[in-house]
Amino acid sequence: MLSSTAKNLYWMGRYLQRAKTTARLIEATQRMVLQSGEESEGVVAIFGMDDEFRHSQSQSEGAELSSLIDFLTFDENNPSSIVSSIGAARRNAREERNNITVDVWESLNALWLELGARLRADRATLDRTALVESVKKQAVMIFGAAQVTLLRDEAYNFFQLGAFLERGDNTARILDVKFHHLRPDGSPHADEMDYFAWSEVLACIGAVRTYRRIYRSALDPMKVAELMMLRRDVPRSVHHCLWMVDLSMRELADAYGTRGEADRLAGELHARLRYARIDQVFDIGLAKFLGGMRDDIALLSEEIGRQFLLD
Amino acid sequence: MAEAVKSFDEMRSGADGAVRAPYRGVARWLERTSPERVAATRHEVDLFYRRHGITFGAYGAVDGAETTIPFDIIPRVIAWDEWEYLHKGLVQRVRALNAFLADAYGEREICRAGVIPEAQILMNAEFVAMAQGLELPGGVHAHIAGIDLVRVGEKDFYVLEDNVRTPSGVSYVLENREVMMRLAPELFAAMRVLPVADYSEELLATLRSVSFSDDAEPNVVLLTPGHYNSAYFEHAFLADEMGIELVKGSDLFVDEGRVYMRTPRGPQRVDVIYRRIDDAFLDPLAMRPDSYLGVAGLLGAVRAGRVNIVNALGNGVADDKSTYTYVPEMIRFYLGEAPILQNVPTWRCDKPDDFKYVLEHLAELVVKEVHGSGGKGMLVGPTSAKKEIEEFASIVRARPDNYIAQPTLALSTCPTFVAQGVAPRHVDLRPFVLSGRKITIVPGGLTRVALKEGSLVVNSSQGGGTKDTWVLAPDHSAG
Numbered sequence: 041m042l043s044s045t046a047k048n049l050y051w052m053g054r055y056l057q058r059a060k061t062t063a064r065l066i067e068a069t070q071r072m073v074l075q076s077g078e079e080s081e082g083v084v085a086i087f088g089m090d091d092e093f094r095h096s097q098s099q100s101e102g103a104e105l106s107s108l109i110d111f112l113t114f115d116e117n118n119p120s121s122i123v124s125s126i127g128a129a130r131r132n133a134r135e136e137r138n139n140i141t142v143d144v145w146e147s148l149n150a151l152w153l154e155l156g157a158r159l160r161a162d163r164a165t166l167d168r169t170a171l172v173e174s175v176k177k178q179a180v181m182i183f184g185a186a187q188v189t190l191l192r193d194e195a196y197n198f199f200q201l202g203a204f205l206e207r208g209d210n211t212a213r214i215l216d217v218k219f220h221h222l223r224p225d226g227s228p229h230a231d232e233m234d235y236f237a238w239s240e241v242l243a244c245i246g247a248v249r250t251y252r253r254i255y256r257s258a259l260d261p262m263k264v265a266e267l268m269m270l271r272r273d274v275p276r277s278v279h280h281c282l283w284m285v286d287l288s289m290r291e292l293a294d295a296y297g298t299r300g301e302a303d304r305l306a307g308e309l310h311a312r313l314r315y316a317r318i319d320q321v322f323d324i325g326l327a328k329f330l331g332g333m334r335d336d337i338a339l340l341s342e343e344i345g346r347q348f349l350l351d
Numbered sequence: 352m353a354e355a356v357k358s359f360d361e362m363r364s365g366a367d368g369a370v371r372a373p374y375r376g377v378a379r380w381l382e383r384t385s386p387e388r389v390a391a392t393r394h395e396v397d398l399f400y401r402r403h404g405i406t407f408g409a410y411g412a413v414d415g416a417e418t419t420i421p422f423d424i425i426p427r428v429i430a431w432d433e434w435e436y437l438h439k440g441l442v443q444r445v446r447a448l449n450a451f452l453a454d455a456y457g458e459r460e461i462c463r464a465g466v467i468p469e470a471q472i473l474m475n476a477e478f479v480a481m482a483q484g485l486e487l488p489g490g491v492h493a494h495i496a497g498i499d500l501v502r503v504g505e506k507d508f509y510v511l512e513d514n515v516r517t518p519s520g521v522s523y524v525l526e527n528r529e530v531m532m533r534l535a536p537e538l539f540a541a542m543r544v545l546p547v548a549d550y551s552e553e554l555l556a557t558l559r560s561v562s563f564s565d566d567a568e569p570n571v572v573l574l575t576p577g578h579y580n581s582a583y584f585e586h587a588f589l590a591d592e593m594g595i596e597l598v599k600g601s602d603l604f605v606d607e608g609r610v611y612m613r614t615p616r617g618p619q620r621v622d623v624i625y626r627r628i629d630d631a632f633l634d635p636l637a638m639r640p641d642s643y644l645g646v647a648g649l650l651g652a653v654r655a656g657r658v659n660i661v662n663a664l665g666n667g668v669a670d671d672k673s674t675y676t677y678v679p680e681m682i683r684f685y686l687g688e689a690p691i692l693q694n695v696p697t698w699r700c701d702k703p704d705d706f707k708y709v710l711e712h713l714a715e716l717v718v719k720e721v722h723g724s725g726g727k728g729m730l731v732g733p734t735s736a737k738k739e740i741e742e743f744a745s746i747v748r749a750r751p752d753n754y755i756a757q758p759t760l761a762l763s764t765c766p767t768f769v770a771q772g773v774a775p776r777h778v779d780l781r782p783f784v785l786s787g788r789k790i791t792i793v794p795g796g797l798t799r800v801a802l803k804e805g806s807l808v809v810n811s812s813q814g815g816g817t818k819d820t821w822v823l824a825p826d827h828s829a830g
Contacts, residue, residue, distance in 0.1 A: 041596075041614055042596055042602050042612055042613060042614055043602070043613040043614055043615055044602050044613070046615050131578070134587075135577075135578050135587075137584075137588070137591060137597075138588075138591030153401065292615070296615060296616055348615040349613055349614075349615060
């Protein structure tokens, strides 16, 4: 397998996951605005797109919420928008048509075609909710097709690596921004709880019901943070994602018979989450813990590129 | 636009206007199938092609936009004895072309014998000095040849042009068949059609057979310019079918005269490169220094016999439209045989007498650029307005050596679905001839159809479509 194939599959995994995250964020934000009248702009901070959004805002005339949704959905200047991410994932896939299955390619290509058709349609009559719903559903189908049909070889491991690294990073970002939006001082303890606001934080990773199943108790900021960060059994938690990253790295190390800095870093990140306790995290400071986590995830991505000659 | 000349219709031109034997199954199917069913089927086809991403980026399209090539669901049918004859003629022609290429970059005996002037080779814009003296495995230069044929009568086929650089279109042969089997299984049940699916198997065998190394499992890769190329789908498709790596120039590098590909495991040696990049872009050290598509040092490795490239370097000297006129002579010279397939009579505008004739008869002729392709830069006299003809005449006068002219052939027609229903449209045929240690041709080839009424230009960039091409088995009873 070529290094460029590894690179394309890695980024295909990352972009697909990014699109999925963005779709969920749009949904959660929309509900939040409807239920609590909460201001919605904070969501663009998750991908560090504040300036770009303000810039696009000054040019549009629509209501704030719909221009925000359009920024997250259609704006090609926003690299995290659904259109940008799906476009990038499809470019990666198209270059690797011969290394992915027909099922994966067709489901991704179908989503790209649908987005294109909706983009060309009149914005005034566009059903944005249906669009986001459709992206979410089809993204699940693409990942499903990958699970069910891809040969379990090196290429598959690079795809997994990209998808889980992105997902872990996304959850860390969401928790960081949302938590500190609701609790600027970073303290998990407070006299009053905004039930709707905290359930929307969970909704960003689709874990409202999961929370109930696990804790069987009222929403509590510390438990929300624990669920999103440390629960290994929650498939979108940072811990779960970095566990999967570590597993994929080990598979590759076994296949190639070599280990490097990327392997060490992946193992260390996994261990850090596996053995952390939520009260300790808050002793250190959530912002500090998550900041370090995100920096190291970025570093790991660089090391993967270096170790496998992806660049 | 009126028909310029009366054409041979492959379905209807039987004795007394009866349906010709090979088309009886198709004719019955057409009678039985309702127009609604056909419309629905055609819609299905377009969806199928788009979903599979079988697309074609026409040059000049905005942002390399992807379009699908229209596919016509009425197959083009060739009887077994017709194919047997074409097969023999194609093998003969490609053997001669290969002998010529080896000679052109070797001793040039054909020039010394006075059959072809040396200038025809040495002064040719496509001549590559670096290929001089190359000794290739099996002596093969044109491993994959696409020979464009046209039919004008019951027994009359002509070779329109030879393509021995990087002929494309074979993926459509394979995909069209897949689509047809899905759409009209009942038609296959009624007729015995020879399969084409083994093309990739034969191609891989051909590529492996021309490795310099005696490694039992030589590493073969397909080199593409990348996904902005109009034929990228085909590159990916063939690599996938053969199970070989699809590489770009940046995936390869040369070290100590050997070619390697970059992998997460480290460098891996490459033995044979099926390249879909033009000569000029192959190696920035040897050819165009501004090429980002190629591999620095690649041609040095080829010359050193460390890696073979398919098709070979400098094949353009054999397939331009002026060398074309010498192919019948090549067949006599190298093989000592009479040509089986005929050339279209051709006037070369660099010859004063021919030039004079061409200028006087522009309204009847087809005029083409010597190095042109894709149906561009050409004039079809009978279907052009007077003003167009006059404009073209002044272009030809400026550079006569750049043009050849041929009579306007009445290309055969096949029934085709168009907006008004089923109507005859002009077709050509491009069989793909594989030459390694042996020569193989998958039955049929790519049938291109001019969808505009009366049009003789079948190129996909000029509104052409494709059809599935059926060669009937020898034991097929036309019943």
